[in-house]
Amino acid sequence: MGYTMDVISRSRKRLEEQNAMVRSRYNARQAQVYEKLPQVLEMDKQLRRTMVAAAKAALSGQDAPQAMEAVRRENQALQAQREALIAAHFGPGYLDEPICRECAGSGYVGARMCRCLEAICRQEQDKEAARLGDASQQLEGFRLDYYSEAWNNAIGAIPRKVMENNLKICTQYAQNFAHGAGNLLFNGGTGLGKTFLAVAVGKEVAAQGYTVCYEGALALFDKLEKARFNPTEDNLRRARELEECDLLIVDDLGTEFAGQFVIAALYGLLNSRLLAGKGMIVTTNLTIAEIQARYSPQIASRMEGEFTLLRFVGTDIRKLKKQGL
Numbered sequence: 001m002g003y004t005m006d007v008i009s010r011s012r013k014r015l016e017e018q019n020a021m022v023r024s025r026y027n028a029r030q031a032q033v034y035e036k037l038p039q040v041l042e043m044d045k046q047l048r049r050t051m052v053a054a055a056k057a058a059l060s061g062q063d064a065p066q067a068m069e070a071v072r073r074e075n076q077a078l079q080a081q082r083e084a085l086i087a088a089h090f091g092p093g094y095l096d097e098p099i100c101r102e103c104a105g106s107g108y109v110g111a112r113m114c115r116c117l118e119a120i121c122r123q124e125q126d127k128e129a130a131r132l133g134d135a136s137q138q139l140e141g142f143r144l145d146y147y148s149e150a151w152n153n154a155i156g157a158i159p160r161k162v163m164e165n166n167l168k169i170c171t172q173y174a175q176n177f178a179h180g181a182g183n184l185l186f187n188g189g190t191g192l193g194k195t196f197l198a199v200a201v202g203k204e205v206a207a208q209g210y211t212v213c214y215e216g217a218l219a220l221f222d223k224l225e226k227a228r229f230n231p232t233e234d235n236l237r238r239a240r241e242l243e244e245c246d247l248l249i250v251d252d253l254g255t256e257f258a259g260q261f262v263i264a265a266l267y268g269l270l271n272s273r274l275l276a277g278k279g280m281i282v283t284t285n286l287t288i289a290e291i292q293a294r295y296s297p298q299i300a301s302r303m304e305g306e307f308t309l310l311r312f313v314g315t316d317i318r319k320l321k322k323q324g325l
């Protein structure tokens with residue numbers, strides 16, 4: 001399972017906070033125990049001494065194994081005595097070491113992520129998926145009944161049929177997502193379900209363990225611009241994610257101000273993702289001709305050649321909802 005750097009850095013921060021919290025609670029409890037049971041303080045001193053002795057024994061000559069064994073036994077007996085004493089006065093486990101033993105609270109065992117950090121990452125990943133939209137925003141929840149079954153002269157098709165086909169393509173794309181799955185371009189007016197469908201595909205793909213980034217065009221170019229003109233480690237990492245995630249969803253391309261930077265950045269992003277065989281979904285009100293005029297012929301031809309174009313048609317769903325449909 002891959003996690004984005006954002007998820008990992010949030011999770012590490014949470015682990016640190018958690019460690020600090022349990023550490024301070026542990027210290028308070030320890031002081032309490034020592035005050036009521038001074039014997040425990042003596043035992044802890046003794047335990048530390050036996051540990052030092054064990055270390056020395058390990059470094060010394062021939063009878064090291066026996067010496068180690070003796071120390072270990074003494075240690076165990078003392079440990080059990082200590083635990084029983086604390087349990088009798090404060091309850092069992094009152095003064096258990098609170099920090100993860102496997103990684104000593106660092107979150108890593110060597111280069112491998114420890115289970116404790118992994119668990120937090122999973123939670124953060126779920127939050128991230130939830131951020132992609134509310135739980136109802138699933139492919140199965142896409143309502144075809146919002147689209148008319150009547151022939152529409154303006155588009156030369158039956159909206160319901162067009163959208164049925166779009167839903168089918170999106171479902172197949174999501175369910176068979178893999179490296180080199182290709183790209184989708186959603187084109188059409190506002191309120192026709194482009195964002196809904198893009199997010200639903202993203203959730204399905206994320207549920208299979210792929211990394212999915214969802215960005216509105218404004219936020220996307222903002223991240224790229226920060227990485228370019230204020231290349232702090234964090235800013236560079238966020239931009240790198242846009243290049244490296246398995247699926248990138250760019251919502252509402254065309255709502256940003258398309259200056260020279262945006263045009264160059266969009267071309268760079270498209271190229272590097274296409275070259276790496278990484279999937280993209282772009283939603284936009286713009287047609288290919290408008291993309292060509294707004295950005296560049298190169299960008300338009302890349303999108304025309306490498307994206308499956310899905311035309312979104314029908315009546316603005318927000319208006320239909322207002323009418324109580």
Ligand SMILES: [Zn+2]
Nearest residue numbers: 100103114116
């Ligand atoms: Zn751990």
